[in-house]
Amino acid sequence: MVDTRQRILGATYACVARWGLSKTTVEDAAREAGLSRATVYRYFPGGREELIHDVVTWELMRFFGRLYEEVQGAESLEAVMERGIRFAHRSIVEHEVLQRVLQTEPEMLLPTLTIESNRVRQGIAEFLLPYLLRHGMAEGVDPGRAADFLARMVLSYISSPGRWDLDDPGEVRELVRSELLAGVVVGPEPRADGGGEVPPALDDET
Amino acid sequence: MGAEGAALSIVEPAPGARDPDERTAGASATGADRVSPHRVRIVDAALACLALGGTTKTTVDDIARQAGLSRATVYRVFAGGRDEILGAVVDTELGRLFAALGARMGAADDLGEVLAAGVCEAVTRIDRHPALRYLVEHEPATVLGHLAFDASNRLLAAATGFVAPFLVRWMDPDEACRVAEWATRIVLSYTISPSPETDLTDIDDARRLVGTFVLPGIRALRAPDRSVPIALGPFAAGDGTGPSPTTRRRSTPGQGATDPARRLPFDRKPPHTNRPQGETS
Numbered sequence: 303m304v305d306t307r308q309r310i311l312g313a314t315y316a317c318v319a320r321w322g323l324s325k326t327t328v329e330d331a332a333r334e335a336g337l338s339r340a341t342v343y344r345y346f347p348g349g350r351e352e353l354i355h356d357v358v359t360w361e362l363m364r365f366f367g368r369l370y371e372e373v374q375g376a377e378s379l380e381a382v383m384e385r386g387i388r389f390a391h392r393s394i395v396e397h398e399v400l401q402r403v404l405q406t407e408p409e410m411l412l413p414t415l416t417i418e419s420n421r422v423r424q425g426i427a428e429f430l431l432p433y434l435l436r437h438g439m440a441e442g443v444d445p446g447r448a449a450d451f452l453a454r455m456v457l458s459y460i461s462s463p464g465r466w467d468l469d470d471p472g473e474v475r476e477l478v479r480s481e482l483l484a485g486v487v488v489g490p491e492p493r494a495d496g497g498g499e500v501p502p503a504l505d506d507e508t
Numbered sequence: 509m510g511a512e513g514a515a516l517s518i519v520e521p522a523p524g525a526r527d528p529d530e531r532t533a534g535a536s537a538t539g540a541d542r543v544s545p546h547r548v549r550i551v552d553a554a555l556a557c558l559a560l561g562g563t564t565k566t567t568v569d570d571i572a573r574q575a576g577l578s579r580a581t582v583y584r585v586f587a588g589g590r591d592e593i594l595g596a597v598v599d600t601e602l603g604r605l606f607a608a609l610g611a612r613m614g615a616a617d618d619l620g621e622v623l624a625a626g627v628c629e630a631v632t633r634i635d636r637h638p639a640l641r642y643l644v645e646h647e648p649a650t651v652l653g654h655l656a657f658d659a660s661n662r663l664l665a666a667a668t669g670f671v672a673p674f675l676v677r678w679m680d681p682d683e684a685c686r687v688a689e690w691a692t693r694i695v696l697s698y699t700i701s702p703s704p705e706t707d708l709t710d711i712d713d714a715r716r717l718v719g720t721f722v723l724p725g726i727r728a729l730r731a732p733d734r735s736v737p738i739a740l741g742p743f744a745a746g747d748g749t750g751p752s753p754t755t756r757r758r759s760t761p762g763q764g765a766t767d768p769a770r771r772l773p774f775d776r777k778p779p780h781t782n783r784p785q786g787e788t789s
Binding site for chain 2: 394404408409412413415416419420423440442443447448450451454455457458459461462463464465480481482484485486
């Protein structure tokens with residue numbers, strides 16, 4: 303059973319998808335949600351500004367929820383990162399509402415995203431930490447700092463791929479192994495047989 | 509907006525195509541090729557206005573007044589008005605940043621120091637830039653529009669083009685580009701979202717970060733026939749300021765010690781036979 307707040311946010315998102323951030327009003331959201339304006343204001347006393355801010359963070363959290371779903375089955379640190387980067391990159395490229403907002407009204411979105419990026423980064427770091435610890439750190443490398451560094455880099459690559467083709471599994475593997483994990487961990491994930499070979503490629507795993 | 513259009517001039521590869529009054533960023537660094545002697549004065553005036561009151565207090569009138577020039581003179585130099593001036597501001601400041609970076613990186617002797625000095629210098633200058641500070645505080649959307657997503661790709665390309673030549677002494681051009689882009693990402697990340705634990709305006713913090721996270725990822729340092737990495741700068745000397753990559757071992761109990769050459773991850777060569785003091789569980 304979807305609670306009222308979620309219902310309003312979902313409706314607001316539908317409006318944003320249709321009309322963009324600047325044009326979506328409290329009235330639009332209320333109508334879409336089948337609720338009164340008064341109800342919407344009750345949940346969002348800050349009015350339109352609060353509603354817009356919250357719908358951005360709402361979709362941001364949903365994005366990372368989808369990302370989590372995608373990677374949580376991964377066995378190794380390398381697989382988590384490779385799969386995560388590829389999926390996140392694809393999701394951003396294919397996110398129609400995001401792309402449209404970035405094209406037409408980035409100033410409505412970027413300040414909120416930037417503020418939220420600290421929280422997002424912490425979330426990614428917290429997610430990676432157990433994988434890091436399980437894998438084994440290079441000596442003298444603080445796991446918390448390493449997780450923070452990785453989270454920063456992951457966010458950087460998925461939002462701006464630069465010279466990298468993040469749809470190419472080979473390139474993503476190379477990226478993860480050198481620029482992300484090289485200084486953080488030592489060698490591939492330990493295996494039960496004590497072998498030290500390079501872990502299986504991402505495409506081998508599925 | 510115009511500023512963004514002009515900012516593209518530093519990444520577009522055809523300087524010859526541009527208006528002769530507005531050449532490449534290299535020229536803007538010194539202003540030597542500029543036709544008008546007033547150009548730099550107007551740009552600096554615009555910077556002063558931005559630092560004091562942001563874009564709303566940086567009209568052509570404000571700029572002219574600050575520069576001690578007439579409106580007519582300003583428009584003579586910058587026919588495109590305010591947007592063109594703001595574009596020139598971006599070009600000029602990037603040129604100045606790159607010039608300072610070049611001096612600092614050119615003075616360094618080893619790869620670790622080049623990277624640490626470059627990162628430290630860049631973060632410091634960006635962090636302390638008066639106009640940027642004002643804008644970030646009061647008009648974040650203005651700045652962020654040039655830093656997010658696709659705009660960042662352009663910035664990464666520009667910075668890569670500038671930084672990579674300083675790295676080819678130690679690696680092939682392709683890897684130099686890769687590492688240059690990586691270092692730029694680090695600068696951007698820590699500038700936009702500072703960390704309480706790592707202050708990259710401090711050269712020691714910068715060295716620590718570079719030594720820990722960056723140098724191990726540089727392929728050129730993994731000399732396959734040697735048992736130790738080469739030219740790692742302060743950390744190779746084991747001066748105690750941070751973890752030495754040459755002595756890295758698995759810290760998880762029960763794992764075998766790793767020969768320094770093997771500690772470089774995902775090296776597809778077979779393990780060396782000379783494992784150091786065995787760390788059996």
